[in-house]
Amino acid sequence: MSSPTKTHPLVQGEVGPGCAKVDPIVVADAVKRQFGGLTAVDVAHLEIPRGAITALIGPNGAGKTTFFNLLTGFDKPNEGTWSFEGSSLAGVPAYKVARRGMVRTFQLTKSLGRLTVLQNMLLGATGQRGERFGSAFWSFLWRKQENENTVRADDLLARFKLDAKREDFAASLSGGQRKLLEMARALMSKPTLVMLDEPMAGVNPALTQSLLDHVLGLKADGMSVLFVEHDMHMVRHISDWVIVMAEGKVVAEGPPESIMQDQAVVDAYLGAHHDTDLGTLTNQQVRQIEQEAAQELDEVQATREEDKA
Amino acid sequence: MLDVLLGSLGELISPSSAAYALAAIGLGIHFGYSGLLNFGQAGFMAIGAYGFAVFTSLVDPTATWGWPPLLSLLAATLVGVAASVVFALILGIPTLRLRGDYLAIVTIAAAEIVRYVARTQDLTDVTGGSQGIRGNQFKGDIQAVNDGFLDLPTGTWYTVVSWALVVVAIVVVWGIMRSPWGRVVKGIREDEDAVRSLGKNVYAYKMQALVLGGVMGAVAGILLVFPRSVQADGFATILTFNVWTALLLGGAATVLGPVLGGVLFWFLLSFVRGVIGELHTLGVFGSTTATQAGQLAFVFVGLALIALVVFRPQGVMGNKKELSFNV
Numbered sequence: 323m324s325s326p327t328k329t330h331p332l333v334q335g336e337v338g339p340g341c342a343k344v345d346p347i348v349v350a351d352a353v354k355r356q357f358g359g360l361t362a363v364d365v366a367h368l369e370i371p372r373g374a375i376t377a378l379i380g381p382n383g384a385g386k387t388t389f390f391n392l393l394t395g396f397d398k399p400n401e402g403t404w405s406f407e408g409s410s411l412a413g414v415p416a417y418k419v420a421r422r423g424m425v426r427t428f429q430l431t432k433s434l435g436r437l438t439v440l441q442n443m444l445l446g447a448t449g450q451r452g453e454r455f456g457s458a459f460w461s462f463l464w465r466k467q468e469n470e471n472t473v474r475a476d477d478l479l480a481r482f483k484l485d486a487k488r489e490d491f492a493a494s495l496s497g498g499q500r501k502l503l504e505m506a507r508a509l510m511s512k513p514t515l516v517m518l519d520e521p522m523a524g525v526n527p528a529l530t531q532s533l534l535d536h537v538l539g540l541k542a543d544g545m546s547v548l549f550v551e552h553d554m555h556m557v558r559h560i561s562d563w564v565i566v567m568a569e570g571k572v573v574a575e576g577p578p579e580s581i582m583q584d585q586a587v588v589d590a591y592l593g594a595h596h597d598t599d600l601g602t603l604t605n606q607q608v609r610q611i612e613q614e615a616a617q618e619l620d621e622v623q624a625t626r627e628e629d630k631a
Numbered sequence: 632m633l634d635v636l637l638g639s640l641g642e643l644i645s646p647s648s649a650a651y652a653l654a655a656i657g658l659g660i661h662f663g664y665s666g667l668l669n670f671g672q673a674g675f676m677a678i679g680a681y682g683f684a685v686f687t688s689l690v691d692p693t694a695t696w697g698w699p700p701l702l703s704l705l706a707a708t709l710v711g712v713a714a715s716v717v718f719a720l721i722l723g724i725p726t727l728r729l730r731g732d733y734l735a736i737v738t739i740a741a742a743e744i745v746r747y748v749a750r751t752q753d754l755t756d757v758t759g760g761s762q763g764i765r766g767n768q769f770k771g772d773i774q775a776v777n778d779g780f781l782d783l784p785t786g787t788w789y790t791v792v793s794w795a796l797v798v799v800a801i802v803v804v805w806g807i808m809r810s811p812w813g814r815v816v817k818g819i820r821e822d823e824d825a826v827r828s829l830g831k832n833v834y835a836y837k838m839q840a841l842v843l844g845g846v847m848g849a850v851a852g853i854l855l856v857f858p859r860s861v862q863a864d865g866f867a868t869i870l871t872f873n874v875w876t877a878l879l880l881g882g883a884a885t886v887l888g889p890v891l892g893g894v895l896f897w898f899l900l901s902f903v904r905g906v907i908g909e910l911h912t913l914g915v916f917g918s919t920t921a922t923q924a925g926q927l928a929f930v931f932v933g934l935a936l937i938a939l940v941v942f943r944p945q946g947v948m949g950n951k952k953e954l955s956f957n958v
Contacts, residue, residue, distance in 0.1 A: 416827045425828065459806040
C-alpha cells in the first residue's frame with residue numbers, strides 16, 4: 323500500500339497525498355466543484371512544485387480537466403481557495419490568470435482556424451500596444467513592438483518546426499501540428515507555469531518524441547509544467563512528479579517510479595496488467611492462439627456436417 | 632428597358648446605397664470580423680436617425696442659440712452616435728458574456744422595441760408617432776452647410792456627404808483590422824476561450840466591436856433619412872435582413888465587400904423592380920396591381936440570395952478559406 327520512497331528532494335517532509343513541497347508554485351486548499359449532485363472535484367490540499375514537470379493522471383471522470391478549468395479561471399468552484407506564486411487566484415477571471423503567467427492549452431485543440439499560423443502566434447504575445455482600441459488605428463504606435471514580436475514568433479515556429487507553415491491558415495494544419503502550434507502560442511506570453519491538457523492525445527508516435535522534447539525544453543528554460551495525460555509512456559519518461567486523482571480527490575502522489583507500483587493507483591487507474599506490452603506476443607501465447615483457432619475450426623466443421631446430415 | 636437599366640445604375644451611387652453600404656460595414660465589424668450575431672442593425676440605424684432628427688427638430692441650436700449650421704449638424708450627429716453607443720452598451724452588458732445566440736435574440740427584439748417606441752402615440756410630440764418626422768424639420772442644417780460651401784444640387788450634395796462618410800468608414804476598418812486589435816477580434820470570432828487563455832479580455836473586445844459597428848449603423852441611419860423623412864416603419868426587421876444580404880453578398884470579412892454588397896443590392900433591387908414594372912404595364916401579371924407585382928422583386932432577391940449561398944458562400948469579394956456561411 324505504501325510507496326517505497328518516503329522522502330523526495332521536491333517534498334518537504336514525508337511523501338503522500340497532499341504533501342507539502344519545498345518550493346510550491348500553486349497551492350490549492352479545499353477546492354470543491356459540484357455539478358448538481360455529482361462532486362467532480364474535491365481536493366483538500368495540493369501543492370504543485372516549481373521548476374518541475376508534474377503529471378496529473380487518473381481515470382476518465384476523475385475531475386482532472388475540471389480541476390484544470392478551476393485553476394485557470396475557466397470554471398468557478400463552489401468553494402475553496404488557491405494561489406499562484408503566493409497570490410490568491412480565487413475568483414480571478416481566466417484572462418487575468420493567463421496574464422499572471424499561468425497559461426494553459428486545451429484537450430481539444432483550439433487553434434484559431436481562419437487566422438494564419440503567424441497570427442496565431444502573435445496573438446499569444448502580452449502587453450501589446452496595438453491591441454488597445456485607441457491606438458490600434460495608428461500603426462506607428464505599435465509597429466516596432468509588432469516587429470519584435472514577429473521575430474520571437476518566428477524563432478518559436480522554427481523551434482517547433484512550423485516555420486514552413488507560417489503564412490498558412492491554421493485550419494490547414496494536421497492535428498499534431500495544431501498541438502504544437504497551441505503549445506508554441508502559449509509560450510509567446512513567456513509564462514512561468516504551462517498547463518497542458520492531454521498534449522499527446524491524437525498525436526502520432528514520431529511526433530510524440532518531438533513533443534516530449536519540447537515539454538522537457540520548457541523545464542530547461544525554467545518553466546514549471548503541469549499536464550494531464552493518459553499516455554503512461556509520457557508520464558514515465560518526462561515527469562518529475564505524479565499526482566493521481568480519482569473521483570475528484572487526490573489519492574496518491576509521488577515520483578513516477580514509485581507511483582506506478584502504488585497499489586491504490588494500480589487499482590484505481592492502471593489495472594493489474596499495465597506493465598504487459600500488448601504489442602508483441604510470446605511464443606507460448608502464439609501456440610495457445612493457434613491451438614484455440616484449430617479447435618474452433620474443428621467445431622465449425624462438426625456443426626456443418628451435422629447440418630448436412 | 633434601357634431606362635430601367637439607367638435608372639438602376641443611378642441607384643448605384645445614391646445616398647441610400649451609401650447608407651446600406653455603411654450599415655453593412657458596421658455589421659461586417661460585428662459578424663465578419665468579431666463573430667457577433669447582430670440581428671438588430673435596423674435598431675442602431677433607427678437610434679441614429681431619431682437621435683439626429685429629434686435633436687434637430689426639438690432643440691434646433693441654429694435657430695435657438697444662433698449656432699453655425701455646421702456646428703448644429705455635428706452636434707445632432709453626435710447625439711445620434713452617443714445614443715447608439717448607449718444602445719450598444721445596454722444590449723452588450725447582459726449578453727456578451729453569454730453564448731453568441733443570445734445577442735442575436737436580444738438585438739432583434741431590441742430593434743423592434745425601438746421601432747414601436749418611436750411610433751407610439753404618446754411620443755408624437757417628440758418622434759412624430761406613426762407620422763414620423765418630416766424632412767423640413769431636420770434638414771435645415773445640412774442644406775445650409777451646402778449653401779455657402781459647394782452650392783451643389785440637393786441630391787448631389789447628399790451623395791457627396793454620404794460617400795465621403797463611407798470612405799472614412801472604409802479607412803477606419805482597413806486601419807483597425809490590420810492592427811493587433813483586429814487580430815484579437817478575429818481570434819474571438821474563431822474561439823473565445825482560446826483568446827481568453829492567452830490573456831485577452833474577450834468581453835471588453837466584444838463590447839468595443841459592438842459599439843464601433845453600432846456607431847457606423849447609427850450614421851448609416853442618418854444618411855438613410857436625408858433623402859426622405861424619418862418613418863418608424865422604415866426601420867423594420869426587413870431593413871436588418873437587407874443589410875445582412877448586402878453584407879453576405881459582398882463578403883463578410885472584407886473591407887470593401889460590404890460596400891460592393893450594398894451597392895449591388897440596391898442596383899439589383901431597383902433593376903428587378905423596374906423590369907417588373909415594365910412587364911406589369913405590358914399586362915404580364917394579369918389583374919395583379921402594380922404594388923403587388925412590385926413585391927415580387929423581393930422574391931427574386933430571395934432567389935438570388937439562395938443562389939449566392941449555394942454557389943459563392945464567401946460572397947463576391949470574400950476568401951472562402953477565411954469566411955463563408957459555414958461558421
